[in-house]
Structure formats: structure tokens, C-alpha cells
Amino acid sequence: MDRPQNSLLIVMYVDNIKIQTLADNLSDGSEIEGRSLWQDARHRFFKNKAALISLITLSLIVLFAFVGPQFSPWDYEEIDWDAMGDVQVLGAPSFASGHYFGTDDLGRDLYSRVIQGTQISLMVGLIGSFIAVVVGTLYGAIAGYLGGRIDSAMMRTVDILMAIPFMFVLILLMVMFGRSIFMIFIGIGLLSWLDMSRIIRGQTLSLKNKEFIEAAIATGVKPFTIVTRHIVPNVLGIVVVYATLLVPGMIMTESFISFLGLGVQEPQTSWGALINEGARTLQNGTLWQLLFPLFFFITTLLSFFFIGDGLRDALDPKDR
Amino acid sequence: MNNTNELLSVSDLKVQFDIYPKGAMPWTSPDKLKAVDGISFSLKEGETLGIVGESGCGKSTLARALIKLIPAHEGKVLWMGQHDILEASKTELLDIRRQAQMIYQDPLASLNPRMTIGQIIAEPLITHYPKTKKEDVKKQVQDMMLKVGLLPNQINRYPHEFSGGQCQRIGIARALILNPKLIICDEPVSALDVSVQAQVINLLMELQNELGMSLIFIAHDLSVVRHISTRIMVLYLGNVAEVSPANDLYENPKHPYTQALISAVPIPDPVAEKNKDIILLEGDLPSPLSPPSGCVFRTRCPKTQQLCATTKPALESNDSDHFVACHFAD
Numbered sequence A: 001m002d003r004p005q006n007s008l009l010i011v012m013y014v015d016n017i018k019i020q021t022l023a024d025n026l027s028d029g030s031e032i033e034g035r036s037l038w039q040d041a042r043h044r045f046f047k048n049k050a051a052l053i054s055l056i057t058l059s060l061i062v063l064f065a066f067v068g069p070q071f072s073p074w075d076y077e078e079i080d081w082d083a084m085g086d087v088q089v090l091g092a093p094s095f096a097s098g099h100y101f102g103t104d105d106l107g108r109d110l111y112s113r114v115i116q117g118t119q120i121s122l123m124v125g126l127i128g129s130f131i132a133v134v135v136g137t138l139y140g141a142i143a144g145y146l147g148g149r150i151d152s153a154m155m156r157t158v159d160i161l162m163a164i165p166f167m168f169v170l171i172l173l174m175v176m177f178g179r180s181i182f183m184i185f186i187g188i189g190l191l192s193w194l195d196m197s198r199i200i201r202g203q204t205l206s207l208k209n210k211e212f213i214e215a216a217i218a219t220g221v222k223p224f225t226i227v228t229r230h231i232v233p234n235v236l237g238i239v240v241v242y243a244t245l246l247v248p249g250m251i252m253t254e255s256f257i258s259f260l261g262l263g264v265q266e267p268q269t270s271w272g273a274l275i276n277e278g279a280r281t282l283q284n285g286t287l288w289q290l291l292f293p294l295f296f297f298i299t300t301l302l303s304f305f306f307i308g309d310g311l312r313d314a315l316d317p318k319d320r
Numbered sequence B: 001m002n003n004t005n006e007l008l009s010v011s012d013l014k015v016q017f018d019i020y021p022k023g024a025m026p027w028t029s030p031d032k033l034k035a036v037d038g039i040s041f042s043l044k045e046g047e048t049l050g051i052v053g054e055s056g057c058g059k060s061t062l063a064r065a066l067i068k069l070i071p072a073h074e075g076k077v078l079w080m081g082q083h084d085i086l087e088a089s090k091t092e093l094l095d096i097r098r099q100a101q102m103i104y105q106d107p108l109a110s111l112n113p114r115m116t117i118g119q120i121i122a123e124p125l126i127t128h129y130p131k132t133k134k135e136d137v138k139k140q141v142q143d144m145m146l147k148v149g150l151l152p153n154q155i156n157r158y159p160h161e162f163s164g165g166q167c168q169r170i171g172i173a174r175a176l177i178l179n180p181k182l183i184i185c186d187e188p189v190s191a192l193d194v195s196v197q198a199q200v201i202n203l204l205m206e207l208q209n210e211l212g213m214s215l216i217f218i219a220h221d222l223s224v225v226r227h228i229s230t231r232i233m234v235l236y237l238g239n240v241a242e243v244s245p246a247n248d249l250y251e252n253p254k255h256p257y258t259q260a261l262i263s264a265v266p267i268p269d270p271v272a273e274k275n276k277d278i279i280l281l282e283g284d285l286p287s288p289l290s291p292p293s294g295c296v297f298r299t300r301c302p303k304t305q306q307l308c309a310t311t312k313p314a315l316e317s318n319d320s321d322h323f324v325a326c327h328f329a330d
Helices: A002-027 A037-047 A049-071 A081-085 A110-146 A148-163 A166-177 A181-207 A211-219 A223-259 A271-280 A288-315 B059-066 B090-099 B117-128 B134-147 B164-176 B194-211 B222-228 B246-251 B256-263 B270-275 B306-310
Strands: B006-019 B031-044 B048-052 B074-079 B100-103 B182-186 B214-218 B231-236 B239-245
Touching (some): A037 A288, A049 A288, A110 A181, A110 A223, A166 A223, A211 B100, A211 B117, A223 A271, A271 A288, B031 B059, B048 B222, B059 B214, B090 B117, B117 B134, B134 B164, B164 B194, B214 B222, B239 B246, B246 B256
Parallel strands (some): B048 B214
Antiparallel strands (some): B006 B031, B006 B074, B231 B239
16 A cells, blocks of 8 residues: 555656756746747658658669769760670670670760769759749749739630640750750740649638738738748648659650650760660660669659658648 | 727728629629628727627628728728728828737637747738847747737747647737737637637737727627627628617617527526526528618518618617617617
């Protein structure tokens, strides 16, 4: 009978100390840091193993794209005349010759070319999504917030642009202005923001009747400030998720164009162009020419999808 | 009435919404929904006007039309006897909005979830005085937090870390930071617990005593309104049924609608509660798309007669400040 009571007393005593320190902390006037919704989301994201592993993988690939060239004795446009004579044997992957991933049909070092392709493909994906995020978010938020005729006009413009076959325009651009990576950026940038602006407009419509927006209007905050201060931060969660899922889409578009032979210009290359070459020379018994670029392509795309998935779960815990 | 200390004087305010019937052609003329149909009243400095009425009678629309959040169709809203808010220029409107703030029904929804409490309370200050130094802003925000009963060291927290009552205090702090002359409270306590309701209302009353601003207090809880208001306005379907000093309205209601409302207030005494007579109103609120002719209340009124269907009763009074809109008022 005695012991439980004692232990209970001790527990209460300890709790009292805790409560006392808590009370001291609360009343001593030092500022308490709040935990924002972003911090909560980050916490949830890092608990998601698939997303975390994907993030690490993606970081390694990006690191590889920048540091990789240091370790290769060959340049991406340099032709190894020895290997060119017998690609099947001398062009196979080996550490002795310095062709870690082998060579392509012309005897160029595949390791360096994959790095070059990674740089181009990642750049296309990131720049495309960046344009989509900036233009699409602002365009959609402004259309949704202003509403009425302006909204109708802005969204019909998007509809019209969407109705134009994207590939056709891109191919036309290539034919008219010549094949260059710059043209791909313009083509993808022109069209990538359309979907984004629609999504953001829808979100804005549901946000703009919230009371905190009305409070801002009643206070006298200017419309553009309301968009940037109150609407954009609240749709940013969806923007981030959509942007990460957009990057692989952009990479695939570029790869498809390159696969058709319309993308980047030789001697520059991209994943799509490399895979195209690898697939063409498959019968020659040079399997590595397909497998190495394909490995990076698939790994990156999967990583982006898993990260996007993790972000969605983290930012929108209710919908899980 | 003395004109010098009249803060707000509203005459014949009408707010209409265009309702397009489902599947209508673009050229068909829309139905008119008269949410507020010719309301006149005035508000003195330091006074609290309670507005009561059932759901959909135009309370919130009236409040929003007063500060031009919803465009009014007709009428005048005179601010301090000089500016007509409905026709004010942009700079005038900004000036009026600096002095007239609003508190909302849902405490959490009225705070941006991505901003800290400090940023939320400081927003009106930064909007109207963008040159204020950061330290000054912070100091004023912390003073205001103390005033409304929040710990100033929680300035960096986010709205979701607070309870409903605390969120409403944050909303009050945001409304008060510019030292306004008028605060419009749109059902500020409907979403709160009863005990917290009392805290928030007492806080509002204390602050009013201290700072001397006027309040427009919208609610559908009659006992709450009686506690805080100096005068009460009863609305029915966009029309004023009765305006009167608070106690007078409860002790001597003249409009049959007010009588029915007051008879439904529960009395905290089981015996008295059991024995009291409740005047039951039949039917529902008529659609504001096609309000009844004459007196809008006649479809549910126990005293209705031929006259009610033809003539709309005017808001009149026998003595000085108890106004009723009924042909057969007691």
C-alpha cells in the first residue's frame, strides 16, 4: 500500500517541476518559435523513406552531372580513333581504356556523353518547370482573384493555346529557326505553364472567398499584394507538388523530340538522343550504348515521381 | 439627434444580387434578390448597435455593404456626417477603412495559415503606415497582444497553434491595432464555446470602455446581444422590424416578430422555462427572390390583416427612440 502511493507522489513531484519550468519559460518573455505548416510538412516528408531515398539518388545524379567530368580522360566530343575501328571489342566499357561506360558508334566516350546528356536533360526539365511555376502561378492566381470578364478572357486565351498541337509547333520552330537547345527551351516554356495556370486558378477561386482574404480587403490591402501575400503562399504546396511531377514530363518531352532526331544538335546530346542511338545500334551487340543512358533516365524519372508523391503526402496530410 | 457625434448614418440602403436562373440564356434578365431592402439607421460614437435576425435576413450583407465590401445598389452611408462611403474615392475609402475594421465569424478561417501572429496583427499597420520601423511595429503588436490577453512572446507562432478563443483574440488585436472608430463584428462568438464566448464579449466591452470605439455587433444569440448592446436592431428579410434601446426591446417588444424571438430565449430557471409561453411562428422565411407584398412579415404574422398585404408599414415611434415597423404594434 505504501509503495504505490510513494511512487505516485514522486511522479507528481517530477511533474510539478516540469510544470514549474514550463510556467517559467512561458512567463519569462523570451519569444517562442512557432512551427509553420512548412516545417510540419518537411518533418512528414523526411519520414517518407521512398521519397527520402529518391531525394538522395537525385542529389547524387545532379552531383554526378557536375563533378563527373573531372574523372574522365576523354571529352564528350573527342573521338577515340582506336576504339572507332572496333567498337564492339575496343569500345566496350573498361577502366583500362578510360571509357568507363564504353564508347558510342563513332568512338566517343559514353561516360562523358551521358554526363553531357544529363546536364541538358536536367536543365530542360528544371527550366521548363521554373517557367511553369513563375508564369503559371501568377497568371492563374491573378485570373482567379480578379474574376469576371478578365478571368474569362485570360482563361480562354489559355484554352486557345492549349488547343494548338504542341509537337507540331515545336517541330515547326525547329524547322524555321534551326535545331538548337535554345529553341527547345522557348517551345517548352511557351506551353508548360498552361496546365499550371488552370490548377492555380481553381485553387484561387476556392481561396478567395475565405475570410482572411476578406479581412485583407477590408483593411485596404492592394489587390496585387493580396495575390502575392495571401494567395500565392497558400497555393504553393500544390505548386511544388505539381512542379516536381512536371520535371519528368519536360524531360520526357525533350527526350521524345531528340528521339525523333529533332532535339539537341550534335555534338551535344541528351538522354533521348543517347537512347535513340543506343536503340539503333542494338543489333551490333553494343548493349551498353542503350543501358547506361537508359539507367540514368529511368532512375531520375522515378526519383522525381517518388519525391512528388512524398511532397503531396507531406503537404496535404488529410488526403492520404 | 445630435449630428456632431454621429459616426455613421445610413439611409435607405439597398443591396441586390442578380440571380441567373439555371440554364438561362445570356440575354434573359436576372432575378433580383433583395438581400437588404431599404434599411436606415444611425450609429453614435461609442455606441454599440446589436443586429439580430434569423439566418438569411441580410445581417452580414448589411455589415459588408457598410464598408463597401459588397457594392450597394442604392442608398447613402454617411461617415462622420461628411463622406458618403458608397461614393468615396479610392483614397477616401482607404482612409475610412483605416478607421472601420471588421471581426469575423470563423476565428481560424479569418487568419492566413501561412503567416505568423505577428505578421497577421501587423498587416493593417504596414498597409496604412508602410514607413513604420520594424522595432516600432513589433512593439505595437506586442502591446496589442497584451491588451487582448495574449502572451507577447507568442508573436512568432502560427494560427493553427492556437485555440478558437485565442484566434478570435488575434482577430480582435488585428482590428484594434489602427485604433479604429468603428468595429463591425460579424457573429464574432457564434463559433466559440459558451465560456469562451463570455470571455471574448467581456474583452470587447472592456476594450470599448478603454478606447471608446463604436461597435456594430451582429449575432443571432439574443442574450449575447442584450449583454453588449446599447441599442438593438431587429431585421427580417432585409427590412428593419424594430429598433430600440436594448433593455426596452427585451422588456417591451412591440413588433410581433420581436415578440416571438424574445419568447424563444431560454430562461436559466427550469420552473420559469416550463411555464413560459413561446410564440411559435408558422412557416419558413419567404424567399427573398419574391418577398410578400406589403409587410414582409405578414405571411407568418399572427396579427395579419387586409391592410398588411397592401401597404408596407413605415418605421415609426410613439416615444423618442423605440421604432417599430408594424401597422398593429402594441
